[in-house]
Amino acid sequence: AQSVTQLDSQVPVFEEAPVELRCNYSSSVSVYLFWYVQYPNQGLQLLLKYLSGSTLVKSINGFEAEFNKSQTSFHLRKPSVHISDTAEYFCAGGYQKVTFGTGTKLQVIP
Amino acid sequence: GAVVSQHPSRVICKSGTSVKIECRSLDFQATTMFWYRQFPKQSLMLMATSNEGSKATYEQGVEKDKFLINHASLTLSTLTVTSAHPEDSSFYICSARVPGLEGEQYFGPGTRLTVT
Numbered sequence: 539a540q541s542v543t544q545l546d547s548q549v550p551v552f553e554e555a556p557v558e559l560r561c562n563y564s565s566s567v568s569v570y571l572f573w574y575v576q577y578p579n580q581g582l583q584l585l586l587k588y589l590s591g592s593t594l595v596k597s598i599n600g601f602e603a604e605f606n607k608s609q610t611s612f613h614l615r616k617p618s619v620h621i622s623d624t625a626e627y628f629c630a631g632g633y634q635k636v637t638f639g640t641g642t643k644l645q646v647i648p
Numbered sequence: 649g650a651v652v653s654q655h656p657s658r659v660i661c662k663s664g665t666s667v668k669i670e671c672r673s674l675d676f677q678a679t680t681m682f683w684y685r686q687f688p689k690q691s692l693m694l695m696a697t698s699n700e701g702s703k704a705t706y707e708q709g710v711e712k713d714k715f716l717i718n719h720a721s722l723t724l725s726t727l728t729v730t731s732a733h734p735e736d737s738s739f740y741i742c743s744a745r746v747p748g749l750e751g752e753q754y755f756g757p758g759t760r761l762t763v764t
Contacts, residue, residue: 581741581757636753640691
């Protein structure tokens with residue numbers, strides 16, 4: 539069965555500190571991988587995606603994720619977080635059907 | 649960018665009544681739309697795949713007679729929760745696939761359904 543695992547349900551981090559949100563996928567998930575962000579009381583927004591090519595993908599607001607085939611991981615990183623990054627982040631994988639992880643709440647502490 | 653809207657954003661209904669939720673793609677045509685349900689502190693659960701002009705494909709365990717899906721046009725899919733019960737209270741989210749953008753889905757803002 540397809541599965542996407544997010545190991546941390548909550549990640550508190552101080553403002554301007556680096557953060558890594560972990561995501562692992564099962565090998566049965568086709569290698570289209572996504573990170574979505576959900577701000578409070580809003581729908582999901584695509585943050586970044588990996589389809590093929592360069593294993594390092596970046597978003598416009600400073601996040602990046604690296605596709606690691608050997609470790610079946612697609613961790614999300616940001617070198618310096620801002621208060622406005624406080625949200626829930628979902629890792630997802632698949633093409634015809636997208637499977638979502640359980641989400642990680644990023645709490646940025648002033 | 650592609651925009652998907654949902655209406656209503658919040659709805660409260662009495663047990664036994666039916667509620668219709670609309671999902672619209674505003675600036676593109678979507679042959680395929682998806683309906684998800686999100687429980688508190690949990691991930692999105694795919695309920696069904698809605699294809700324009702044909703019957704929806706339901707995921708295992710989702711009652712097709714309870715959650716009626718109609719994808720009558722390339723920009724509109726509706727989800728009707730029939731004979732709603734308190735356990736149907738949830739956050740319902742739709743998404744649409746943009747033709748030509750591999751695997752990528754654009755999500756609506758969601759509808760919070762509360763059944764009293």
